[in-house]
Amino acid sequence: MTSASLRRVTTGLGDRSYDILIGSGLLDAAATWDGLPASADALIVSNTTVAPLYAQRLQAVLAARHRRVLTLSLPDGEAHKTAAVLERIYDTLLEHGCDRKTVLYALGGGVVGDMTGFAAACYMRGVPFVQVPTTLLAQVDSSVGGKTAINHPRGKNMIGAFYQPQRVVCDLDLLRSLPERELSAGLAEVIKYGPIADPVFLDWIEANIEALRARDVEALAHAVQRSCEIKSEVVGADERESGLRAILNFGHTFGHAIEAGQGYGVWLHGEAVGCGMVLAAELSARLGLCEAALVPRLVRLCEAAGLPVRAPVMPTERWLQLMRVDKKAEAGEIRFVLIDGLGRAVMRSAPDALVAEVIAAHSAPAVA
Amino acid sequence: MTSASLRRVTTGLGDRSYDILIGSGLLDAAATWDGLPASADALIVSNTTVAPLYAQRLQAVLAARHRRVLTLSLPDGEAHKTAAVLERIYDTLLEHGCDRKTVLYALGGGVVGDMTGFAAACYMRGVPFVQVPTTLLAQVDSSVGGKTAINHPRGKNMIGAFYQPQRVVCDLDLLRSLPERELSAGLAEVIKYGPIADPVFLDWIEANIEALRARDVEALAHAVQRSCEIKSEVVGADERESGLRAILNFGHTFGHAIEAGQGYGVWLHGEAVGCGMVLAAELSARLGLCEAALVPRLVRLCEAAGLPVRAPVMPTERWLQLMRVDKKAEAGEIRFVLIDGLGRAVMRSAPDALVAEVIAAHSAPAVA
Incomplete structure (x- = not known):
């Protein structure tokens, strides 16, 4: 190093x-x-x-x-x-x-x-x-x-x-x-900044994912710096999460449900967020907000980062129940952070049936 | 009413x-x-x-x-x-x-x-x-x-x-x-605003203490309004207690020691503050900050308000130890809110021996 x-x-x-x-x-x-x-x-x-x-x-x-x-x-x-x-x-x-x-x-x-x-x-x-x-x-x-x-x-x-x-x-x-698995979990939050704010950074991460996993110090320095810059800009505009700041939670609504549903600590937070981003991208695409190609792109990048990309199997009702206690929920309605064109995120609700389809499409097959 | x-x-x-x-x-x-x-x-x-x-x-x-x-x-x-x-x-x-x-x-x-x-x-x-x-x-x-x-x-x-x-x-x-005893406890905090900020209000409280204890609604309205005005002014100038706001704690350093030393709930907070003001006034007078006459004046007013004016008997070391965990303490030094001329409060430390004398002068005789 x-x-x-x-x-x-x-x-x-x-x-x-x-x-x-x-x-x-x-x-x-x-x-x-x-x-x-x-x-x-x-x-x-x-x-x-x-x-x-x-x-x-x-x-x-x-x-x-x-x-x-x-x-x-x-x-x-x-x-x-x-x-x-x-x-x-x-x-x-x-x-x-x-x-x-x-x-x-x-x-x-x-x-x-x-x-x-x-x-x-x-x-x-x-x-x-x-x-x-x-x-x-x-x-x-x-x-x-x-x-x-x-x-x-x-x-x-x-x-x-x-x-x-x-x-x-x-x-x-x-x-x-840092153990390998935790490095990967951290990369999930680095990847997150691409779709929500900076397509150029997303390209850079894809090009440098091997260097990052090899802990190349210059690659890490850039990844940490650019991530902190984006986060600081968003937080500076909305410290108390009245609106904009919530976009930093891309992947987190599904992710929190995975963490809570599996028991805290079974999935690392970053692992749950990585998988949650795939689900949120799928939901964005199905709602016509972004191109469908973002989903396989994120799947590939998360896999290259060493992250799990299939959600654990849980009953749909359990998913919905866990997501309804998310802090972004309002009057029981789940609010997702979705990609509205690459580099831009929005807060939206979605029909339960569609959410269920998205989950089913990306859940691991049940263990026999 | x-x-x-x-x-x-x-x-x-x-x-x-x-x-x-x-x-x-x-x-x-x-x-x-x-x-x-x-x-x-x-x-x-x-x-x-x-x-x-x-x-x-x-x-x-x-x-x-x-x-x-x-x-x-x-x-x-x-x-x-x-x-x-x-x-x-x-x-x-x-x-x-x-x-x-x-x-x-x-x-x-x-x-x-x-x-x-x-x-x-x-x-x-x-x-x-x-x-x-x-x-x-x-x-x-x-x-x-x-x-x-x-x-x-x-x-x-x-x-x-x-x-x-x-x-x-x-x-x-x-x-x-409100039970009588709790009304009296509240009056301690009303009285507090006089010595620290408003001698005219102190005169008014003395003149209206009977009406206040009788719960005359116009007297209460004035007492609540003037108290809230003074508190708001002080808080507005120093919300996070970097300095000035601490004057609202007149009587509270001794008072908190009484509450904690006797076990929370044995003395009501306002009762402890009333007695604490007498001690703090005594300390102020002995340090030459205010006239000695303030002490008997506060004793009389607290008595008229139905408040205890003799501190409970505790070993001096216990008093000092309890006061050192006060949030105003810095690096183990106790900081008292003292009256520096009627209507003005300052933060000061004081020699332990003098503090001990003040406590002894106003403690109830030990129960035989």
Whole structure:
């Protein structure tokens, strides 16, 4: 892995704007952390997989900035994005008498970022936090935009807050330790930005999918940068998801149903989104919004990215029921993010019968 | 009880500004609710004491605005301002498939308001809510300003959010059902506004304390209006408590220690604040910030309001330990809100030994 030059994406949220730093060797460099609040206390929130790899290095570099740097290691995985685990962050902060200037550092993937961000939003009604994403999915998607949440037994990300980090530090070197399957899951969110916003980027991903899977650092740097740019533009225009921002959920309505229906953690979030994009593209095509050719194109690209493209078999009623608790639903009507010509997304509802056909066309054959 | 003319206080928080309506007969009047979001679903959150008195009336008037009006009755009291009880609000919303346009109505005192507001801040990352305070304390203080929270075993209001309501409806008629002791507790927060911001109002309260305790509706209307005006001005200048807003916590540092030390719910919040103001005034006087005469003046007024003025006996170390987890503390140093000349408050730390003397001077003799 060669080193990549530092790239910087600044998000446009007025007085709550912040930088996303993208590059190699960022974790250990003092300059990475310059300008962040230098409070007495800091808490690194990580998980049992990531903490042994990187927590000590982060602690070492932060020791120059904070009098005390605590570390909390949470259980790894979406199944632990719960109120009970969130409570452990509060307990740790209060046990150690951390005040409301304490800075929280989220060192991990989307689950750690979402929980740490939500804890930061609520602890003493808000303390600063910094995202240090260690998965591709978190670097290109979940660490940017200020959505934080925990899951509820009845639905994913149901309890949360819009709360912006002070900075996002995407050290591409940290992706070296990422399991193959999680790299693929992250690529699903990279692919997503093509159909909804940037056909040229979609072409680029297709041309570079092998380099990305081989973790070529320049390819990763471009993928992370372009993804963060698109996400920042959309979020800057609609922070609280009154409209436009919802397009970032392309593939997520079907995807959330897969995750919830199979039990959180059985499918990775990115895997469910990849498959969900295929379903959403199919629905878009059947509604006459985009060319039918987008569907096989996405199937091929998802396969090349190492993602599953067949949905799990679930009764239609179960699918519909799971999608009705989606946050985008209004008065019980499911709202899908659909492709309205390549590079443009819209929110639409669709007849249940058509949705059922789409699901049937892309579901795995039942296990005998 | 005669009827009071409608008074309106508008808070100045830009695009999140809202009206506080103060008057008689507001609950049942359709006009009270005009202009609020008319979503399909609404949830009234109340408690087991207030719901039997008023929930049905609120439900009746809201039925004209929402397709479905649900009611949830929580256990009454500060001891129930917990994560577990908060979860019941989320459970109810999700059980009934409430979407993110659902309006929450907080019908109750400070506990119901704080929990409902926090649930509204977090449910699907934010739904609208309306405060319908049924206690004097909630009408003059907790329902205004957007502070929401739950308690943690290690400290009061440790987990929460700044989240503004759409409207605050202060129906003075609802105060008729308020127990004497809770009326007194509410008067503590009314008295508070005098020393920190308005000596003329302090004179007025002294002159009208009997009318207030007799629930004279014109006296109540003025007390609620002036309290809300002062609070709105302070909050408008400093919504997120970076400085000025902390003056609203006059009496609260000592007060929170009393509440936590005695066990939440043993002393009412307002009772603890009343006693806390006496201690904070004493500390102010001993630091030479204000005239010593303020102390007996506050003691007399609190007594006239029916409030306890002697602090419970606790070891000094316990007091200090409890006050160090106060959210205003910084790096373990306790920060007090002190009176710096009548009508003006400042934030200051003070030597532990002096704080101990102040506590000793105003603590009840130990029970033999």
